[in-house]
Amino acid sequence: xxxxxxxxxxxxxxxxxxxxxxxxxxxxxxxxxxxxxxxxxxxxxxxxxxxxxxxxxxxxxxxxxxxxxxxxxxxxxxxxxxxxxxxxxxxxxxxxxxxxxxxxxxxxxxxxxxxxxxxxxxxxxxxxxxxxxxxxxxxxxxxxxxxxxxxxxxxxxxxxxxxxxxxxxxxxxxxxxxxxxxxxxxxxxxxxxxxxxxxxxxxxxxxxxxxxxxxxxxxxxxxxxxxxxxxx
Ligand code: DC
Numbered sequence: 001x002x003x004x005x006x007x008x009x010x011x012x013x014x015x016x017x018x019x020x021x022x023x024x025x026x027x028x029x030x031x032x033x034x035x036x037x038x039x040x041x042x043x044x045x046x047x048x049x050x051x052x053x054x055x056x057x058x059x060x061x062x063x064x065x066x067x068x069x070x071x072x073x074x075x076x077x078x079x080x081x082x083x084x085x086x087x088x089x090x091x092x093x094x095x096x097x098x099x100x101x102x103x104x105x106x107x108x109x110x111x112x113x114x115x116x117x118x119x120x121x122x123x124x125x126x127x128x129x130x131x132x133x134x135x136x137x138x139x140x141x142x143x144x145x146x147x148x149x150x151x152x153x154x155x156x157x158x159x160x161x162x163x164x165x166x167x168x169x170x171x172x173x174x175x176x177x178x179x180x181x182x183x184x185x186x187x188x189x190x191x192x193x194x195x196x197x198x199x200x201x202x203x204x205x206x207x208x209x210x211x212x213x214x215x216x217x218x219x220x221x222x223x224x225x226x227x228x229x230x231x232x
Contacts, residue, residue, distance in 0.1 A: 004231045005129045007144070008224070009137035012151030013197070014185045015158040017208055017216065018133045021151070023081065024217045025224060026131040034075065034124050036134035036141070037104075038084040039117050041095035042073050044107040046086060053103050065112040073120065098166070098173055101181055105188035108135075114194050135189055138200035147227040148203035149220065157209045158182050 008031070012018045019035055026033035043064070047053050050067065052060040074085045083092040094100065107113060121132060121141045132141065138148035153161075159179035166173050189197040199205060204223060208216045 003228050004146075005127075006146035006227060006231060007125055007128045007142050008131040008147045008149075009142050009145040009200075009203075010131065010133040010149045010151065011135055011138050011197070011199070011203065012133075012149075013153070013155075013158060014182055014189070015162040016151040016153050017158075017161065017213070018149075018151040020213060021216050021220050022131045022133040025220050028221065029131075029224060030129075032124070032130045033082060034121065034130060034132045035082070035084070036117070036121050036132055036137060038075075038092075038095060039073050039120065040104050040108045040113075041100050042084050042086040042091055043071060043113055043117070044100050044104045045091055045095050046071050047107060048100070048103060053106075057103050057106050059103070059106050059110065061110050061112075064107070064110065068112065068116050073117075096169070098171065098177070098181065101185070105185045105192075109188065109192040109194065111194045118195075135197040136195035138203050139198060140195045143200070146231055147223060148200050149223065150199040150203040150205045152205065152207050153209040155179065155182050155186065 008025070010018045010022045019037070023033050044053070046067070047059060047064050052063045052067070072087050076083045076085055076090065083090050084095055085091070118141050124130060125132060125142055134141070138145055138150070156179065159175060159182045162182065163173065163175045163178040166178065206216070206219065211219070
């Protein structure tokens, strides 16, 4: 009997390593991977480019809501992985910059933006066979996902990993700056009214603070195999 095709939701705090593990799993099992955070980042970049975000991170919600029909987000599979496309422009690099990170939570609290992006995410997953990571995938986007994972690690561990990543990409920031960004985003993500970051009741929790990447990949493939066996 062939394996059932399932939906996999991976949620967790920013820089918890969930995207890394989601990408590896998707590749290994031949599923499509969607980074839902990249979609919020792309909308944020659009807002910043079009003068809808002030220097003190206040977003013009009405203008952004009105602009929604002009924002098209997609993903292109490239040799070095998946690239986020904003209105057919490759913005993969730009959406990872700290200035976008500093505004994205403010954009992600806007209900109209969340509704539009959740609908797009559900459309990506209509045929299952998808691994999606984010904050509300197991709770709001795919509440019926067969496998739900919630990833956590301490704020300090996450900031350290993110800082290293940014330095490797040639972006000059301090550890303190990154830690402040991680903590601010945690707070906004956890306390927003519309789909706050929270663990779905039926999610499996993983604290990967002391795990290597290989260990967490192996852990995830075990959870996948268990789920597949259960649904056969
Ligand atoms: O995973 P990330 O750091 O790239 O996500 C960027 C921001 O988008 C994060 O601060 C919270 C928000 N986000 C969200 O609200 N819901 C999602 N499903 C994914 C991300």
